[in-house]
Amino acid sequence: MNTLNGILPLNKPKGMTSHDCVMKIRKLLNVKKMGHTGTLDPDVDGVLPICIGRATKVVEYMMEYPKTYEAVITLGIATTTEDATGQVIAKKDITSPITPKQIQTVLTEMEGKIKQVPPMYSAVKVNGKRLYEYAFEGKTIARPQREVTIHKIELLTDKGIDNHQRSFPIRVTCSKGTYIRTLAVDIGKKLGYPAHMEKLTRTKSGPFILEETCTFREIEQAVLNEQIQTHLHSIDKAVAHFEKKVVSDIVAAKIENGTVLPQFKHMEKKRYTIYNTDGELLAIYIPHPEKQGLMKPEKMIKVKGN
Known part of the structure:
Protein backbone atom coordinates (compact mmCIF):
# COMPACT_ATOMS: atom_id res chain seq x y z
CA MET A 1 0.00 0.00 0.00
CA TYR A 65 -8.56 24.79 -11.21
CA PRO A 66 -11.99 26.34 -11.72
CA LYS A 67 -14.67 24.62 -9.64
CA THR A 68 -18.35 23.98 -10.43
CA TYR A 69 -21.05 23.97 -7.76
CA GLU A 70 -24.78 23.42 -7.58
CA ALA A 71 -26.38 25.52 -4.87
CA VAL A 72 -29.83 26.28 -3.53
CA ILE A 73 -30.45 29.92 -2.58
CA THR A 74 -33.26 30.92 -0.24
CA LEU A 75 -34.64 34.47 -0.39
CA GLY A 76 -36.21 36.39 2.46
CA ILE A 77 -33.97 35.07 5.23
CA ALA A 78 -30.41 36.10 6.15
CA THR A 79 -28.21 34.23 8.63
CA THR A 80 -25.03 34.92 10.60
CA THR A 81 -23.07 32.34 8.61
CA GLU A 82 -24.66 33.09 5.21
CA ASP A 83 -25.79 29.45 5.05
CA ALA A 84 -28.46 27.29 6.68
CA THR A 85 -26.37 26.55 9.81
CA GLY A 86 -26.43 30.11 11.17
CA GLN A 87 -28.86 32.08 13.28
CA VAL A 88 -31.50 34.12 11.47
CA ILE A 89 -30.64 37.82 11.52
CA ALA A 90 -33.12 39.24 8.98
CA LYS A 91 -36.46 38.31 7.43
CA LYS A 92 -38.53 39.84 4.68
CA ASP A 93 -41.71 38.63 2.98
CA ILE A 94 -41.63 38.26 -0.79
CA THR A 95 -44.47 40.63 -1.62
CA SER A 96 -44.50 40.18 -5.40
CA PRO A 97 -43.51 37.15 -7.53
CA ILE A 98 -40.04 37.04 -9.09
CA THR A 99 -39.86 35.44 -12.52
CA PRO A 100 -37.13 33.08 -13.73
CA LYS A 101 -36.14 35.72 -16.28
CA GLN A 102 -35.62 38.30 -13.51
CA ILE A 103 -33.46 35.84 -11.57
CA GLN A 104 -31.37 34.88 -14.62
CA THR A 105 -30.82 38.55 -15.45
CA VAL A 106 -29.33 39.09 -11.99
CA LEU A 107 -27.24 35.92 -12.26
CA THR A 108 -25.80 37.04 -15.60
CA GLU A 109 -24.86 40.39 -14.03
CA MET A 110 -22.69 38.46 -11.54
CA GLU A 111 -20.55 36.83 -14.25
CA GLY A 112 -16.98 38.01 -14.78
CA LYS A 113 -14.57 39.43 -12.22
CA ILE A 114 -16.29 40.45 -8.98
CA LYS A 115 -15.20 41.59 -5.53
CA GLN A 116 -16.14 39.59 -2.45
CA VAL A 117 -15.73 40.22 1.27
CA PRO A 118 -15.04 36.84 2.97
CA PRO A 119 -17.73 35.89 5.51
CA MET A 120 -16.90 36.13 9.21
CA TYR A 121 -17.51 32.41 9.53
CA SER A 122 -14.64 31.39 7.26
CA ALA A 123 -11.06 30.15 7.56
CA VAL A 124 -9.49 33.29 6.05
CA LYS A 125 -6.75 34.67 8.29
CA VAL A 126 -6.66 38.32 9.36
CA ASN A 127 -3.82 39.44 11.64
CA GLY A 128 -2.77 35.83 12.16
CA LYS A 129 -6.20 34.70 13.33
CA ARG A 130 -8.95 32.92 11.41
CA LEU A 131 -12.16 34.88 10.88
CA TYR A 132 -14.36 32.20 12.44
CA GLU A 133 -12.34 32.54 15.66
CA TYR A 134 -13.28 36.23 15.83
CA ALA A 135 -16.88 35.29 15.01
CA PHE A 136 -17.05 32.75 17.84
CA GLU A 137 -15.92 35.54 20.17
CA GLY A 138 -18.82 37.66 18.95
CA LYS A 139 -16.54 40.05 17.05
CA THR A 140 -16.98 41.43 13.55
CA ILE A 141 -13.83 42.88 12.01
CA ALA A 142 -12.93 44.57 8.74
CA ARG A 143 -12.04 42.04 6.04
CA PRO A 144 -10.07 42.76 2.89
CA GLN A 145 -11.93 42.39 -0.39
CA ARG A 146 -10.76 39.74 -2.81
CA GLU A 147 -11.27 39.52 -6.54
CA VAL A 148 -12.72 36.27 -7.88
CA THR A 149 -14.03 35.21 -11.27
CA ILE A 150 -17.49 33.84 -11.97
CA HIS A 151 -17.03 32.04 -15.30
CA LYS A 152 -20.68 31.03 -15.65
CA ILE A 153 -23.82 31.05 -13.52
CA GLU A 154 -27.21 29.69 -14.51
CA LEU A 155 -30.64 29.07 -13.06
CA LEU A 156 -31.61 25.40 -12.87
CA THR A 157 -35.38 25.79 -12.75
CA ASP A 158 -38.16 27.31 -14.81
CA LYS A 159 -40.22 28.16 -11.75
CA GLY A 160 -40.49 31.63 -10.23
CA ILE A 161 -40.23 32.74 -6.62
CA ASP A 162 -42.99 33.88 -4.27
CA ASN A 163 -43.69 33.84 -0.54
CA HIS A 164 -44.51 30.11 -0.66
CA GLN A 165 -41.58 29.05 -2.87
CA ARG A 166 -38.58 31.02 -1.64
CA SER A 167 -35.74 28.82 -2.92
CA PHE A 168 -34.15 28.30 -6.33
CA PRO A 169 -31.22 26.17 -7.58
CA ILE A 170 -28.25 27.52 -9.52
CA ARG A 171 -25.06 26.16 -11.08
CA VAL A 172 -21.85 28.19 -10.74
CA THR A 173 -18.44 27.70 -12.35
CA CYS A 174 -15.90 29.94 -10.63
CA SER A 175 -12.28 30.54 -9.73
CA LYS A 176 -10.65 29.33 -6.53
CA GLY A 177 -11.38 31.41 -3.44
CA THR A 178 -15.01 32.09 -4.39
CA TYR A 179 -17.48 31.95 -1.52
CA ILE A 180 -20.79 30.67 -2.87
CA ARG A 181 -22.41 31.67 0.44
CA THR A 182 -21.42 35.26 -0.15
CA LEU A 183 -22.49 35.01 -3.78
CA ALA A 184 -25.94 33.89 -2.58
CA VAL A 185 -26.20 36.91 -0.27
CA ASP A 186 -25.16 39.29 -3.06
CA ILE A 187 -27.67 37.73 -5.48
CA GLY A 188 -30.35 38.28 -2.84
CA LYS A 189 -29.37 41.93 -2.48
CA LYS A 190 -29.69 42.46 -6.23
CA LEU A 191 -33.17 40.91 -6.09
CA GLY A 192 -34.05 43.15 -3.15
CA TYR A 193 -34.13 40.55 -0.38
CA PRO A 194 -32.01 39.10 2.42
CA ALA A 195 -30.77 35.66 1.39
CA HIS A 196 -28.64 32.70 2.36
CA MET A 197 -27.23 29.54 0.80
CA GLU A 198 -29.43 26.62 1.79
CA LYS A 199 -27.43 23.80 0.20
CA LEU A 200 -24.18 23.33 -1.74
CA THR A 201 -22.58 20.48 -3.70
CA ARG A 202 -19.32 20.67 -5.64
CA THR A 203 -19.94 18.85 -8.91
CA LYS A 204 -16.59 19.42 -10.61
CA SER A 205 -13.02 20.28 -9.66
CA GLY A 206 -10.86 20.78 -12.72
CA ALA A 238 -4.02 16.75 -13.13
CA VAL A 239 -1.53 18.52 -15.39
CA ALA A 240 -2.96 17.68 -18.82
CA HIS A 241 -3.70 21.38 -19.44
CA PHE A 242 0.05 22.16 -19.59
CA GLU A 243 1.90 21.66 -22.87
CA LYS A 244 3.61 18.27 -22.99
CA LYS A 245 7.20 17.64 -24.12
CA VAL A 246 8.84 14.22 -24.52
CA VAL A 247 12.64 14.15 -24.20
CA SER A 248 15.39 11.68 -25.04
CA ASP A 249 16.91 9.40 -22.42
CA ILE A 250 20.01 11.61 -22.28
CA VAL A 251 17.97 14.74 -21.54
CA ALA A 252 15.71 12.77 -19.16
CA ALA A 253 18.73 11.80 -17.06
CA LYS A 254 19.66 15.49 -16.73
CA ILE A 255 16.10 16.43 -15.83
CA GLU A 256 15.99 13.82 -13.06
CA ASN A 257 18.95 15.71 -11.55
CA GLY A 258 17.03 19.00 -11.73
CA THR A 259 19.39 20.47 -14.33
CA VAL A 260 18.84 23.90 -15.88
CA LEU A 261 18.50 23.35 -19.64
CA PRO A 262 18.22 25.35 -22.87
CA GLN A 263 14.62 26.29 -23.63
CA PHE A 264 12.64 24.39 -26.19
CA LYS A 265 12.11 26.15 -29.49
CA HIS A 266 9.11 28.48 -29.47
CA MET A 267 8.79 28.15 -25.69
CA GLU A 268 6.05 30.68 -25.03
CA LYS A 269 3.94 28.90 -22.43
CA LYS A 270 4.40 29.45 -18.71
CA ARG A 271 4.71 25.76 -17.83
CA TYR A 272 5.67 22.53 -19.58
CA THR A 273 5.29 18.93 -18.45
CA ILE A 274 8.38 16.91 -19.32
CA TYR A 275 8.04 13.17 -20.03
CA ASN A 276 10.60 10.48 -20.82
CA THR A 277 10.16 8.02 -23.69
CA ASP A 278 8.56 5.51 -21.30
CA GLY A 279 5.70 7.96 -20.69
CA GLU A 280 6.73 8.91 -17.14
CA LEU A 281 6.17 12.48 -15.97
CA LEU A 282 9.57 13.73 -14.83
CA ALA A 283 9.09 17.38 -13.98
CA ILE A 284 7.33 20.64 -14.66
CA TYR A 285 9.64 23.22 -16.22
CA ILE A 286 9.27 26.98 -16.62
CA PRO A 287 11.34 29.61 -18.48
CA HIS A 288 14.23 30.70 -16.25
CA PRO A 289 13.27 34.01 -14.61
CA GLU A 290 16.83 35.38 -14.71
CA LYS A 291 18.70 33.56 -17.46
CA GLN A 292 17.36 34.21 -20.93
CA GLY A 293 17.13 31.19 -23.21
CA LEU A 294 17.19 28.70 -20.33
CA MET A 295 14.50 26.81 -18.43
CA LYS A 296 14.46 25.44 -14.91
CA PRO A 297 12.39 22.90 -12.97
CA GLU A 298 9.49 24.43 -11.04
CA LYS A 299 8.47 21.04 -9.66
CA MET A 300 10.40 17.75 -9.71
CA ILE A 301 8.04 14.79 -10.00
CA LYS A 302 10.55 11.98 -10.53
CA VAL A 303 14.05 12.36 -9.17
CA LYS A 304 17.09 10.19 -9.76
CA GLY A 305 16.87 6.93 -7.87
CA ASN A 306 13.12 7.29 -7.27
Missing part, protein backbone atom coordinates in the same frame (compact mmCIF):
# COMPACT_ATOMS: atom_id res chain seq x y z
CA ASN A 2 2.85 2.41 0.73
CA THR A 3 3.76 2.59 -2.97
CA LEU A 4 0.39 4.06 -3.99
CA ASN A 5 0.60 7.09 -6.27
CA GLY A 6 -2.30 8.88 -7.90
CA ILE A 7 -5.41 10.97 -7.40
CA LEU A 8 -8.47 9.60 -5.64
CA PRO A 9 -11.59 11.68 -6.41
CA LEU A 10 -13.62 11.44 -3.20
CA ASN A 11 -17.33 12.13 -2.95
CA LYS A 12 -17.00 14.04 0.30
CA PRO A 13 -19.97 13.51 2.60
CA LYS A 14 -21.59 16.20 4.69
CA GLY A 15 -20.56 16.40 8.33
CA MET A 16 -16.79 16.00 7.79
CA THR A 17 -14.07 18.56 7.26
CA SER A 18 -11.73 18.14 4.30
CA HIS A 19 -8.93 17.43 6.79
CA ASP A 20 -11.05 14.69 8.42
CA CYS A 21 -11.46 13.08 5.00
CA VAL A 22 -7.71 13.03 4.39
CA MET A 23 -7.06 11.52 7.81
CA LYS A 24 -9.66 8.78 7.26
CA ILE A 25 -8.28 7.84 3.83
CA ARG A 26 -4.72 7.92 5.19
CA LYS A 27 -5.75 5.36 7.79
CA LEU A 28 -7.67 3.20 5.29
CA LEU A 29 -4.81 3.10 2.79
CA ASN A 30 -1.95 3.18 5.30
CA VAL A 31 -0.29 5.98 3.33
CA LYS A 32 1.30 9.01 5.02
CA LYS A 33 1.92 11.26 2.02
CA MET A 34 -1.48 12.67 1.12
CA GLY A 35 -3.34 15.96 0.67
CA HIS A 36 -6.60 17.40 -0.64
CA THR A 37 -6.96 19.98 -3.40
CA GLY A 38 -9.42 22.57 -2.13
CA THR A 39 -11.26 22.84 1.18
CA LEU A 40 -14.97 22.11 1.40
CA ASP A 41 -16.94 23.25 4.46
CA PRO A 42 -18.30 20.43 6.66
CA ASP A 43 -21.88 20.98 5.43
CA VAL A 44 -20.85 20.87 1.76
CA ASP A 45 -20.57 17.60 -0.15
CA GLY A 46 -19.18 16.64 -3.53
CA VAL A 47 -15.92 16.38 -5.44
CA LEU A 48 -12.77 16.45 -3.30
CA PRO A 49 -9.72 15.09 -5.16
CA ILE A 50 -7.20 13.50 -2.79
CA CYS A 51 -3.58 13.38 -3.95
CA ILE A 52 -1.61 10.33 -2.81
CA GLY A 53 2.12 9.70 -2.79
CA ARG A 54 3.96 11.35 -5.68
CA ALA A 55 0.71 13.06 -6.74
CA THR A 56 1.00 15.43 -3.75
CA LYS A 57 3.56 17.30 -5.84
CA VAL A 58 0.81 18.62 -8.11
CA VAL A 59 -1.61 19.77 -5.39
CA GLU A 60 -0.71 23.43 -5.94
CA TYR A 61 -1.63 23.21 -9.64
CA MET A 62 -4.91 21.48 -8.91
CA MET A 63 -5.83 24.19 -6.39
CA GLU A 64 -5.85 26.65 -9.31
CA PRO A 207 -11.03 17.54 -14.76
CA PHE A 208 -12.71 15.56 -11.96
CA ILE A 209 -16.51 15.26 -11.99
CA LEU A 210 -19.02 14.01 -9.42
CA GLU A 211 -19.95 10.94 -11.49
CA GLU A 212 -16.43 9.49 -11.18
CA THR A 213 -15.98 10.05 -7.45
CA CYS A 214 -15.82 7.30 -4.81
CA THR A 215 -17.68 7.12 -1.52
CA PHE A 216 -15.96 6.01 1.66
CA ARG A 217 -17.89 2.74 1.48
CA GLU A 218 -16.55 2.08 -2.03
CA ILE A 219 -13.01 2.90 -0.90
CA GLU A 220 -13.30 0.54 2.10
CA GLN A 221 -14.56 -2.23 -0.19
CA ALA A 222 -11.76 -1.63 -2.69
CA VAL A 223 -9.18 -1.90 0.09
CA LEU A 224 -10.68 -5.19 1.27
CA ASN A 225 -10.60 -6.54 -2.30
CA GLU A 226 -7.11 -5.11 -2.94
CA GLN A 227 -8.48 -3.11 -5.87
CA ILE A 228 -7.87 0.46 -4.74
CA GLN A 229 -5.68 1.07 -7.80
CA THR A 230 -8.79 0.91 -9.98
CA HIS A 231 -10.04 4.10 -8.30
CA LEU A 232 -6.80 6.06 -8.70
CA HIS A 233 -6.27 8.50 -11.57
CA SER A 234 -2.79 9.25 -12.89
CA ILE A 235 -0.90 12.44 -12.12
CA ASP A 236 -1.04 13.13 -15.87
CA LYS A 237 -4.75 13.96 -15.62
